[in-house]
Amino acid sequence: MRSIIQRTLCLGSVLLVLPLVAAAQTEIERRVPASADGTVAISNIAGSVVVTGWDRDEVEVTGTLGRNVEELEVESDARGVEIEVKLPRRNRGGGGSAHLEIRVPRRSRVEVETVSAEITADELEGALDLESVSGSITVAGQPAAVRAETVSGLIEVEADTARISAATVSGSITLTGTRGEVEAEAVSGNITVKSARDLERADLEVVSGQIAFTGSLAPDVDFSASCHSGTIELTLPEATSARVVAESFSGRIDNEFGPEARRVDRYAPGKELSFTLGSGQGRIELETFSGAITLRRR
Amino acid sequence: MTNQDTMSCRETQAVLDELVDGQLSAARERRVREHLAGCEACRHEETALRRLLAATAELPRSLEPPTDLWPGIVPRLRQRRFATFTLGRSSGWRGWLLQAVAAVVFMGLGAVLSQLLVSPAISPMPGAGEPLALGTAAAAPAEFGILEAEYLRAKEDLWLTAYRGRRDLPPVIQELVERNLRIIDEAIRELRGALQANPGDRQLESLLLAHHRKEINLLQRLARGSEV
Amino acid sequence: MACYDLAARISATTTGMGVAMDSFAADPWVEKAQAGDTGAFEEIYHQHVGRVYALCLRMSGDPGEAAELTQDVFVRAWEKLDTFHGSSAFSSWLHRLAVNVVLGRWRARGRQRERVVAIDEVDPGGSGEGLHAPERRNAIDLERAIAALPTGARTVFVLYDVEGYGHKEIAEMTGLAPGTCKAQLHRARRLLREALG
Secondary structure (H helix, E strand, C coil): CCCHHHHHHHHHHHHHHHHHHHHHCEEEEEEEECCCCCEEEEECCEEEEEEEEECCCEEEEEEEECCCCCEEEEEEECCEEEEEEECCHHHCCCCCEEEEEEEEECCCEEEEEECCCEEEEECCCCEEEEEECCCCEEEEECCCEEEEECCCCCEEEEECCCEEEEECCCCCEEEECCCEEEEEEECCCCEEEEEEEEEEEEEEEECCCCEEEEEEEEEEEEEEEEECCCCEEEEECCCCCEEEEEEECCCCEEECCCCCCEECCCCCCCEEEEEEECCCCEEEEEEECCCCEEEEEC | CCHHHCCCHHHHHHCHHHHHCCCCCHHHHHHHHHHHHCCHHHHHHHHHHHHHHHHHHHCCCCCCCCCCCHHHHHHHCCCCCCCCCCCCCCCCCCCHHHHHHHHHHHHHHHHHHHHHHCCCCCCCCCCCCCCCCCCCCCCCHHHHHHHHHHHHHHHHHHHHHHHHHHHHCCHHHHHHHHHHHHHHHHHHHHHHHHHHHCCCCHHHHHHHHHHHHHHHHHHHHHHHHCCC | CCHHHHHHHHHHCCCCCCCCHHHHHHHHHHHHHHCCCHHHHHHHHHHHHHHHHHHHHHHHCCHHHHHHHHHHHHHHHHHHHHHCCCCCCHHHHHHHHHHHHHHHHHHHCCCCCCCCCCCCCCCCCCCCCCCCHHHHHHHHHHHHHHHCCCHHHHHHHHHHHHCCCCHHHHHHHHCCCHHHHHHHHHHHHHHHHHHHC
């Protein structure tokens, strides 16, 4: 039977331990001046980075640094602001995460680089350059341009922006409400473009993933999609105006707009389909090696 | 002598290579030699191994190639450039590695790069009654071989840098990248096969080059993945 | 220049890497070649092609591929000549480059092939070393047996036992884990012993 003293001592030691655990996480809050359209460059490894625009000519960083983070470096000079999470030299890649919430002048150019930390950007109007290995990238707002790159992280851009460049190896890319120009590339991930509005240019490429596109195209659109063994599915409005050329070495081509694919001598098994929608001002070029191509009408 | 000190034949033969290479600790080596002193079968193995290594050491260091290879080398010796290539990114974290890798790729591709950045337009297929349109940026047949050779060389350089650095990445990412490299390799293999059956096919050629480019992009990503 | 001190140190610690005193006779040629003199480079070619070809042939097990590889090596050496700083002997630098070219080419081309060697193909040819008939036959058998090894085992065997690189170096060059290197070496030696009886 435990004596009261023993029980008190137990409780006491627990109480002693708690503050130590709490101290392992560091709260941070820093503010530095920044020009309205300068560059803010952020580097984190694990955890998360949320960048939001505001109207002040300042950059504010808040959040928590986990154990194993040596320090958070925030430097501001004529070129811009640099925010970097530093891990101790000896402990490379061995954990150490930081959750950062960063407010920057709206028109800043924002560059973020992480390994596994997820990146979120919103309410920004400058150019965004976001890169992660396995973290996801999510963009909203009205950035002037977006470049997003991951190895396995998901990329989602639901922004009213006229220039998007997204690349991943195995993550998936989802672009909603796209207009203007878009480039997206994946090896085994999927590319989904939804609710595109008057898209002017598209260049979508996957090796073994799927490309799915729905939306409207500008009259003189330059649209190109290509897969090796993945599939391409386009859902276009009835009123689309473009010359369509679809080619596949060994995949099938299905077309709800009417004309059927025919065999071509050049490829032994290959098929091609070319026809014109509307006045045929734009160009839609689809090619696969062995994947299927499907054209749907809305 | 306790049971622990006696080595079995199996144990001995497992470390014969290390014995012969001088990589055993003094204690271990002593025990192995003790075993060998009393075991003809293992001595026989040791002798065979030493004989193999002796024969190998006797192999000629230098071998004459069957034909003079110099004529095949001369045309490939270009005027050497001393370009220093910078990427001009504002970010200060791009390691020297990315610069070095990019330098290798871009120096290798040289003047050819501008052609490759613009994917050759798909030449419109002649429909009924339509005149045959000429392909726009499609490379002349002879050039495909040169372009592919450039890509392959860039890849070779990258492979070494990227492949060696891959251990810096978390294992999950390593596997993922290797898996995706295999996917691209598979695509390249299929395209090559198709191209063999349909030589000179522009479509297939441009697809093949595009996949080489994808592999290079992936390798570049791998090469700099360990630098943050 | 510290060349002669370097020469003494290297020859004192020869580890079977084939570093010979004559590699320093190449120095004036190297400097000229670095300046763009292809005539000087041709001289370098003649001095080193035998060693390079031997390495390429043994690593690939195929004379045709070895010839291509050898050419690639010299083209690459020409391009990278600027990076040779004389901190090691030129021949070891060239050799290291040759290994990298061979390994790099295989990886880039996704080559995992296990090759079946035709009887007459791997003949070391005249190397001027004047072996007696039975010894020459044994040498040919050994070359053939090496060529018939599976790729991984052959690579490590050639680098370790023929070319004299250490385990750590080989692991670094090939990207294999050191444990895998050792295992491949053991396997190669075992297979060779079995093949040669």
